[in-house]
Amino acid sequence: MRNDSQPVLGFDPLTGQPLPPAPPASEGKKLIAPVWHTVLIVAIILVNSYAASSQLSANVQHRGRIVLYLSTIVTQFLLLLLVWFGLWLKKTKLRELIGGRWNSVEAFLLDVAIAAGFWVVSALILVGVKLALGLASLNVSHSAEQVKQAIGSITPRTVAELAVFVLLAVCAGIVEEIIFRGYLQRQIGAITGNVYVGLAISAIIFGAGHGTRFMILIAIYGALFGTLVLLRKSLRPGMMAHAWQDAFSGVAVYLLTKAGKM
Secondary structure (H helix, E strand, O other), rough: OOOOOOOOOOEEOOOOOEEEOOOOOHHHHOOOOHHHHHHHHHHHHHHHHHHHOHHHHHHHHHHHHHHHHHHHHHHHHHHHHHHHHHHHOOOOHHHHHHHOOOOOOHHHHHHHHHHHHHHHHHHHHHHHHHHHHOOOOHHHHHHHHHHHHHHHOOOOHHHHHHHHHHHHHHHHHOOOOOOHHHEEEEEEEHOOOOOOOOOOOHHHHHHHHHHHHOOOHHHHHHHHHHHHHHHOOOOHHHHHHHHHHHHHHHHHHHHHHHHHHH
């Protein structure tokens, strides 16, 4: 006779590895950091976004892109350190937010495949949203000009800038997924008692934290990442897809600029 008090484990159909048991319903409502800490994190994100976007052109002109990239990396890791401090106050491990670790090569390759599939699907969704919002055009030259106006000042122009930009992209993929999907989405879901509210609000903050004219689009992108986390129970595929997308965008714009297409 089966003991109903024991969790029923399923198996991943691709790796054959047992899936972790579903957490009890009350666990989703457990705060992973103090509420005041979350308010502080959100305030810092929004203030930094406003300050960075309002002074972006001046910073690029006076400090250069490499310094801008490196200072952004430092800022991200300082914010991650502050997030870790809040987790420490509630005795929450960072590994819990990420979703454990890979136990086999197959598990790693599965996350790579999921990240690749997500990147393709999310890109198609975002293209549709861009067209619907008038942020893109089927005219390639016009679309390239729109991208140049939006992010042209921060895209790399030299090989050295491109190398540091790719480093920034990798760091952003890791750090932003931990902060927005690992910390904020889960914490706000616990505060409100609804994981979908946590997903929506954290996506809005993600969009607002990237103070550009594409704020709505970035919020939708954040919601897609949040959905991936809910389905996969891990940040790792999102980290890969996020880092790849940022790096790919920088490299693509760099090559198009060198080719005289932008």
